[in-house]
Amino acid sequence: MKVCIYGAGAVGGHLAARIAAQFPPGGPHELSLVCRGPQLEAIKRNGVTLYRGDEVFTGRPSAATDDPMSLPPQDIVLVTLKATALPAAAATIESLLAPDGVAVFATNGIPWWWNKGLDVPQTPLPLLDPDGELWSRLRDKTLGCVIYSPNEVIEPGVIRSNIKDRWMIGEPDGSDSPRAHRVADLLQSANIRGVATTDIRYETWYKLLINYALNPVAALTRLPTANMNANPDVIALRKQIMLEVIDIALACGTDLRGKIDLDEAVTPTKRSGSNRASMLQDVLAGRPLEVEAILGQTVALARQHGVQAVRCELMLGLMRGLAESMTLNS
Numbered sequence: 285m286k287v288c289i290y291g292a293g294a295v296g297g298h299l300a301a302r303i304a305a306q307f308p309p310g311g312p313h314e315l316s317l318v319c320r321g322p323q324l325e326a327i328k329r330n331g332v333t334l335y336r337g338d339e340v341f342t343g344r345p346s347a348a349t350d351d352p353m354s355l356p357p358q359d360i361v362l363v364t365l366k367a368t369a370l371p372a373a374a375a376t377i378e379s380l381l382a383p384d385g386v387a388v389f390a391t392n393g394i395p396w397w398w399n400k401g402l403d404v405p406q407t408p409l410p411l412l413d414p415d416g417e418l419w420s421r422l423r424d425k426t427l428g429c430v431i432y433s434p435n436e437v438i439e440p441g442v443i444r445s446n447i448k449d450r451w452m453i454g455e456p457d458g459s460d461s462p463r464a465h466r467v468a469d470l471l472q473s474a475n476i477r478g479v480a481t482t483d484i485r486y487e488t489w490y491k492l493l494i495n496y497a498l499n500p501v502a503a504l505t506r507l508p509t510a511n512m513n514a515n516p517d518v519i520a521l522r523k524q525i526m527l528e529v530i531d532i533a534l535a536c537g538t539d540l541r542g543k544i545d546l547d548e549a550v551t552p553t554k555r556s557g558s559n560r561a562s563m564l565q566d567v568l569a570g571r572p573l574e575v576e577a578i579l580g581q582t583v584a585l586a587r588q589h590g591v592q593a594v595r596c597e598l599m600l601g602l603m604r605g606l607a608e609s610m611t612l613n614s
């Protein structure tokens with residue numbers, strides 16, 4: 285198969301290193317990476333490397349480029365761009381796909397395709413897809429992907445993660461499709477825990493519960509997870525946010541009550557280590573923040589369903605302000 289990772293930064297670089305290590309050029313799969321700047325230069329020079337616990341994965345893709353249109357048609361495009369970069373990439377991703385190809389959107393937050401297959405008007409979400417480019421071009425060629433894996437680019441071409449990871453892949457309409465299994469099988473063949481699910485919306489809410497209570501708090505406090513997990517004020521706030529997200533999910537049809545141990549989520553005893561949430565990495569690097577995917581669209585759903593979510597609203601206001609100040613100061 286021809287497989288492209290579009291946006292090979294932290295998460296995409298993780299997948300790239302493991303797939304490239306397992307399938308070097310000339311093997312059964314041809315791996316191409318789309319990235320840019322120092323990351324692209326380093327990958328062209330040295331390949332891509334992942335440090336994961338004591339393990340090191342390193343490999344070279346068949347191609348690495350900042351010009352996706354130079355690549356042949358792809359069977360699978362794993363899109364690991366930030367949610368903010370997706371609308372501008374919609375036309376290119378569409379052109380890159382082979383006739384039966386599929387794009388797998390691996391992003392945090394509510395995904396742009398959320399309305400597809402729901403009993404709601406079949407229209408795009410304006411906060412995530414303002415001109416409907418993603419919706420009109422890609423809604424029938426899309427799989428969702430929820431990522432349980434913290435990653436950071438520690439130098440160009442080099443990613444650090446931890447030993448636990450899981451990648452849930454599913455159809456927006458919840459069907460059990462061959463293409464979702466094809467993607468999960470590809471990941472499994474590279475010893476990555478890829479799982480095809482018929483309930484990607486449950487996974488989305490579950491992960492959003494973690495992200496809403498982690499990413500903006502990390503971005504505002506600038507604390508890595510180990511410090512957040514030891515700070516009583518932060519712990520209390522995060523638990524309150526999680527309870528609100530559980531209410532919003534329930535109003536939208538997903539029951540997370542009792543499905544997550546909130547104490548373990550905010551003060552883990554079964555996990556060790558520390559990482560910087562992706563939104564904190566973005567603040568520190570001066571990159572656009574995924575405010576609308578993680579916060580804005582969640583609050584929009586809360587308002588639509590009449591759910592009071594005071595802390596979620598408050599965090600949204602603060603994060604929209606922070607995003608604005610970053611553009612003013614850039």
Ligand SMILES: NC(=O)C1=CN([C@@H]2O[C@H](COP(=O)(O)OP(=O)(O)OC[C@H]3O[C@@H](n4cnc5c(N)ncnc54)[C@H](OP(=O)(O)O)[C@@H]3O)[C@@H](O)[C@H]2O)C=CC1
Pocket residue numbers: 290291292293294295296318319320321323350364365366367369373390391392431432433434435436437561562574
């Ligand atoms: N990092 C993490 O721990 C986790 C992240 N996620 C989610 O995964 C998704 C991806 O996040 P992450 O990997 O951290 O993001 P990164 O910013 O590390 O990766 C995105 C990459 O895409 C590149 N890129 C953006 N636009 C283009 C373009 N037009 N052409 C070529 N390259 C481009 C970026 O380059 P540049 O830097 O130059 O903009 C960057 O290298 C997000 O939705 C995030 O929330 C989920 C779980 C964990």
Ligand SMILES: CC(C)(CO)C(=O)C(=O)O
Pocket residue numbers: 392431432433434435494495498499559560561562563
């Ligand atoms: C996996 C996790 C929770 C890691 O911090 C994340 O999703 C992020 O940083 O955005």
